[in-house]
Amino acid sequence: MRVYLAKNYNDMSRKAANIISAQIIMKPNAVLGLATGSSPVGTYKQLIEWYKKGDLDFSEVTSVNLDEYIGLGPEDKNSYSYFMRSNFFDHINIDSKKTYIPNGLENDEKKECDRYNLIISRCGGIDLQLLGIGNNGHIGFNEPGTTFESETHRVTLSEKTLAANSRFFESIDKMPKYAYSMGIKNIMQARRILLIASGKDKSDALYKALFGAITPNVPASILQLHNNLTVIADEKALSQILSTHTISPGGHIL
Ligand code: F6R
Numbered sequence: 001m002r003v004y005l006a007k008n009y010n011d012m013s014r015k016a017a018n019i020i021s022a023q024i025i026m027k028p029n030a031v032l033g034l035a036t037g038s039s040p041v042g043t044y045k046q047l048i049e050w051y052k053k054g055d056l057d058f059s060e061v062t063s064v065n066l067d068e069y070i071g072l073g074p075e076d077k078n079s080y081s082y083f084m085r086s087n088f089f090d091h092i093n094i095d096s097k098k099t100y101i102p103n104g105l106e107n108d109e110k111k112e113c114d115r116y117n118l119i120i121s122r123c124g125g126i127d128l129q130l131l132g133i134g135n136n137g138h139i140g141f142n143e144p145g146t147t148f149e150s151e152t153h154r155v156t157l158s159e160k161t162l163a164a165n166s167r168f169f170e171s172i173d174k175m176p177k178y179a180y181s182m183g184i185k186n187i188m189q190a191r192r193i194l195l196i197a198s199g200k201d202k203s204d205a206l207y208k209a210l211f212g213a214i215t216p217n218v219p220a221s222i223l224q225l226h227n228n229l230t231v232i233a234d235e236k237a238l239s240q241i242l243s244t245h246t247i248s249p250g251g252h253i254l
Helices: 009-026 041-053 080-087 109-122 159-168 184-188 200-211 219-225
Strands: 002-006 031-034 062-065 067-069 128-131 153-156 178-181 192-197 229-234
Touching: 002 009, 009 031, 009 041, 009 128, 009 192, 009 229, 041 080, 062 080, 062 109, 067 080, 109 153, 109 178, 184 219, 192 200, 192 219, 200 219, 200 229
Parallel strands: 002 229, 031 062, 031 128, 128 192, 192 229
Antiparallel strands: 067 178, 153 178
């Protein structure tokens, strides 16, 4: 595990974009596992900027997103499908036929989960999985208590997640209560994982994820067992860790 200390959100975003960019340059047909939410927006902006400068090409890239709300279609402004198009895909030359996201309008849970697992395996697995972390330690929408063996599944969103994500909706009642999410097993099978975190709200979850017991109660704690994990977090998100440790420029926690 390498943990890089970023000064702030913009610094975190640039550092994360650097790693994604390196992945694409080293393997132009890379499979990227992508996330939504506030954490990756700056990273996507930076990648768009480099694409526009001519430094990056997404034409051979495949993407698989972590999750989608059940009940929201791709044209719904709160769907993750819409989020990905407006924050990233519409601004780069990725082939939309190679951008995958769970179908929130599919009511047949088993059919959708099987379809999504098959997509991940057919594209040869994920080269680089980008993750944010919930303030309850979730990754994807794998809420506390989710078995580490899970593949794509239907999730009941926790109270904490509903409260945190209601900021995007008119009111908490308008929020979907369920989602499809890649499982922890899918995430752990990615060849490389890049976890990003910004802000004080993430400091407790990040501390428990990296230093706490490995337990389904803190889903992100399983990442300690991944053999190629890079964490990029800003000073606020790392504040709890920095109260007892220092981080070397090479990303080692001392
Ligand atoms: C998003 C996702 C979630 C978020 C997490 C943090 O696709 O799977 O795990 O990464 O909830 O969200 P933000 O970045 O909005 O704080």
